[in-house]
Amino acid sequence: MSDAMSASGAAGGEEAGEVDVDAADGRSRAGAGPEAISIVLADDHNLVRAGLRLLLEAEEGFSVMAEAGDIATAQRRVGAHRPDVIVLDINMPDGSAIDAIPAIRAASPRTRIVMLTVHGDPELASDALKAGASAFVLKESASAELIQAVRLAASGRTYLNPELGASIAARGAVAARSPHDLTEREIEVLKLLALGHTNAEIAKQLYLSVRTVESHRAHLQRKTQISSRAQLVVYAREHGLL
Secondary structure, three states, rough: OHHHHHHHHHHHOOOOOEOOHHHHHHOHHHHHHOOOEEEEEOOHHHHHHHHHHHHHHOOOOOEEEEOOOHHHHHHHHHHHHOEEEEEEEEOOOEEHHHHHHHHHHOOOOOOOOEEEEEOHHHHHHHHHHHHHOEEEEEEEHHHHHHHHHHHHHHOOOOOEEHHHHHHHHOOOOOOOOOOOOHHHHHHHHHHHHOOOOOOOHHHHHHHHHHHHHHHHHHHHHHOOOOOOHHHHHHHHHHOOOO
C-alpha cells in the first residue's frame, strides 16, 4: 500500500490521504465486469485501507475505485467516481463522518454509505442511519459482515450489525410508541424489519418462533396500512424508531 501511495504522490502530487486506485497502482479492473459494485474506501489508517481493499477485491463482482484518508478527500472521490458504495470509517481526522453524510450524498445521490467503526454504540448506529447511511458494520467483524453489508447497500437495502440492531430495537420501545398504537413487541419487530433483517433473523434475536414474528408483522402492517419493507423503513424513520 505504501509503495502505491508513494507512486501516486510522485506521479500526481496528490494531497495526503488522497489515493486514486486507478492512478496509484495501474492494476487492471477489466475482470470486474460492467455489473461490478463500485466502491470507494475511506479510512485514515493506510494499513486498514489496504486490508479492506484486499478483502473487497477478493470478492467477485466488487471493484475498488479509489481511496481516501479524510472526509474532504472522500467527498471529492465520491463526486469524481460516483461509486455504488462508499465504505466510510466513522472516526476521521477532519471531522465527524456522520455529520459529513449529507454532503457525501449530495456529491453523489446514488452512492450508498456503509459506516465502519470500532464502536459498538447503538446511539451512534442510530444517528448514522438517521443521517442517511445504509449500513453500520463493526470492524471486529468486518471480514464476516462487510461483504454482506456492501451488497445489501448497493441493492438499496439496510444492514446493521445484529447485536446493535437488537439493542436499538429494545431501547426505548415503549417511549417510542407509534401513533398507530403498536405494541412494544410490534415496534421491536418493525425496527428490525426496517434494518433489513429477515423474519428468521428477527425470531432468533428476539427469542421467538418465526410464526410468531410473522404474526407480529401482519398485525403491524394492518395497523399502519403498510405492506412493503421500503415503506416500513420510511415509517420507522419518520416516527423516530431508528
